[in-house]
Structures are given as C-alpha cells and as structure tokens.
Amino acid sequence: MDSLEAVQSTNDDASECKRCAVDLNYWKDKYIHFFVRHYERKTPEINRGYFARVCGVNAVVKSFLDKTGNKCQIINLGCGFDTLYWRLKENNFNISNFIDVDFPTVTARKCHSIKRNNVLLQSLHNEDGEISFRDTDLHSFNYHITGVDLRNINDLEYKLLQCGVDYNLPTLFISECVLIYIEPSYTQRLLMWITSNFKQALFVNYEQMNMNDRFSEVMIKNLRERGCALAGLEACKTKETQKQRFLNCGWSGCRVWDMMQIYMSIPGAERQRIEALEFLDEQELLFQLLQHYAISVAWKGDLLKDVDIT
Numbered sequence: 001m002d003s004l005e006a007v008q009s010t011n012d013d014a015s016e017c018k019r020c021a022v023d024l025n026y027w028k029d030k031y032i033h034f035f036v037r038h039y040e041r042k043t044p045e046i047n048r049g050y051f052a053r054v055c056g057v058n059a060v061v062k063s064f065l066d067k068t069g070n071k072c073q074i075i076n077l078g079c080g081f082d083t084l085y086w087r088l089k090e091n092n093f094n095i096s097n098f099i100d101v102d103f104p105t106v107t108a109r110k111c112h113s114i115k116r117n118n119v120l121l122q123s124l125h126n127e128d129g130e131i132s133f134r135d136t137d138l139h140s141f142n143y144h145i146t147g148v149d150l151r152n153i154n155d156l157e158y159k160l161l162q163c164g165v166d167y168n169l170p171t172l173f174i175s176e177c178v179l180i181y182i183e184p185s186y187t188q189r190l191l192m193w194i195t196s197n198f199k200q201a202l203f204v205n206y207e208q209m210n211m212n213d214r215f216s217e218v219m220i221k222n223l224r225e226r227g228c229a230l231a232g233l234e235a236c237k238t239k240e241t242q243k244q245r246f247l248n249c250g251w252s253g254c255r256v257w258d259m260m261q262i263y264m265s266i267p268g269a270e271r272q273r274i275e276a277l278e279f280l281d282e283q284e285l286l287f288q289l290l291q292h293y294a295i296s297v298a299w300k301g302d303l304l305k306d307v308d309i310t
C-alpha cells in the first residue's frame, strides 16, 4: 500500500471503530451503519477512547451552535464517513451550509453510499432544490460533499465555492485525525488561508499528542509500518506545539485539552453507564491512550472565543 492509500484507509479504521462503539451502545448514531457494513469488534479501551472523542467534538459543535444558531456553516476537513450532518438534522438543526471534504477516492465512496440509501437521501431533499451527484461530489440545498486534496489551497478554494461557501458566516472547521498526515507547510497554508478569508471561525482538531515517549513510539511504529508517514507529527509533540500551530497562523487564541481531561469531565452518570457496557481489564492502558490524544479549539473573532468543553 502506498502512503496516500494508507492515509485514505485510516478512514475505514475510524468508521469501523465508530460503528463498533455505536453497536455496543456507547452513543447513538442511526446512520453510521449505512456507510460501514463490516467490522471487527474493538477492545474496550478503544471503544471508550472513541466515546471520549465523540463527546469532546460534540461539545464543541454544541457550543458553536449555541453561539451562532442555525445561521452558520460547518466544514468537515478529512470527513471520512462521518455522519454529523444527519445527526444534526435529526436534532432539528438546519444550518445554512454543511460541507464534507476528503480525498476524491473517499468522497466517491461516501457519495455512492448516499446515492443508494433512501434514509440518507431523504434528509437532503428540500423544496428549494435538487440533489446533484457527480462521481466524487454531491450538492444539495445545504449539504455538500467535495473531493479535494487539502494540500492544494487553490483547488480547495475552487471546490468550496462550488459548495456555496460563505466567508461571512461564522464557520466551524472540524478535523479528526487528519492534520497528522499532512506536511506542516501545507497545514500552515490551510490554517492561514482560513484566518485570512473567514470573518469568524472556530477550529476543532482532534489528534495525537504527547508524541515523544515510549508509548507513542509504539503507536508511531505501527502507523509507519502500515505506510502512513505521519508528516505532521512535529505539531503533535506537546500541548504547546498543538497550540502554537494555530497561534502562528493568525488565530486569535487556542485551548488544548488532553482526552483524559475530557473523559473525566463527562458527567458521572454517563461515564458510569458506558463503563458498565464492557469489562475493562487494563485501566492503565485506557489512561495511557487518553493521555496521547487531545482536542484543540482555536478561534478567530470574538463571537467564537471562550469555548469550554470540560
């Protein structure tokens, strides 16, 4: 497998882990099984780690929507098979625009699954417009999928315009385990392009952190053996490097929480519920895993500052 293919295949891992945890009742997602048919059962540590990840990202999304209402935009960078658009719709959020972005090979598969599924299609229908499909792209009233390499800003800009991007709307960017695969100079260009073009933006980034100890050496070795070069690893070293990545690119501020902090801040009853779902043999392993991932939230503009997710 070459490096690009290996990076794209990380979407299969992420979506299979999400489906597994949903089937075990960690959280509800009525749509993930439309995208992921087969998976192997994951360990309790992995399932709990994904639970914390979903809770953390959902908390940022909720805080963003509390501040903006429906007059806003979400752009999911390296979206994979994420189902956030449908989950928001189900909860009566009808935001101005939602754009899913990934490599064309990944978006083609996402479009294919949507095209043959009435439940997914129905949410996209609106009296104001048709759904148009191309192989790798989909355009509907307020949901778009576009296939583009995030390292190419000119192409990204062009494709986002086709998706009706509005630079004046408060915009939430989501990236879950994406930037670690991208060379720092490209990420820098992407982050600077966002701050120079969008009036008000919030960026939630979930990815590895504390990548400078023995535990992380094993994680890095495993990913590299699969062909993932981890070009963006430098920024994953510490909380400070995660933060500086944004501050150096013109963002007004950035806060970083490791996943242990997020996990411990989940309300007691909810944590007890999920801890009763499966027997966890090695608590220490879960804690190590949680200490090696983080959520960073960066903002541009006063409206979107002070997001607290713990």
Ligand SMILES: C[S@@+](CC[C@H](N)C(=O)[O-])C[C@H]1O[C@@H](n2cnc3c(N)ncnc32)[C@H](O)[C@@H]1O
Pocket (backbone or CB within 6 Å): 007, 008, 009, 010, 011, 014, 015, 077, 078, 079, 080, 081, 082, 101, 102, 103, 106, 148, 149, 150, 151, 175, 176, 177, 178, 181, 182
């Ligand atoms: C680990 S997966 C995560 C998928 C999704 N964010 C989730 O959490 O379920 C990483 C995703 O980032 C995408 N990705 C990585 N580098 C990219 C790039 N340069 N341009 C577009 N997508 C990219 C991959 O194709 C893959 O779908």
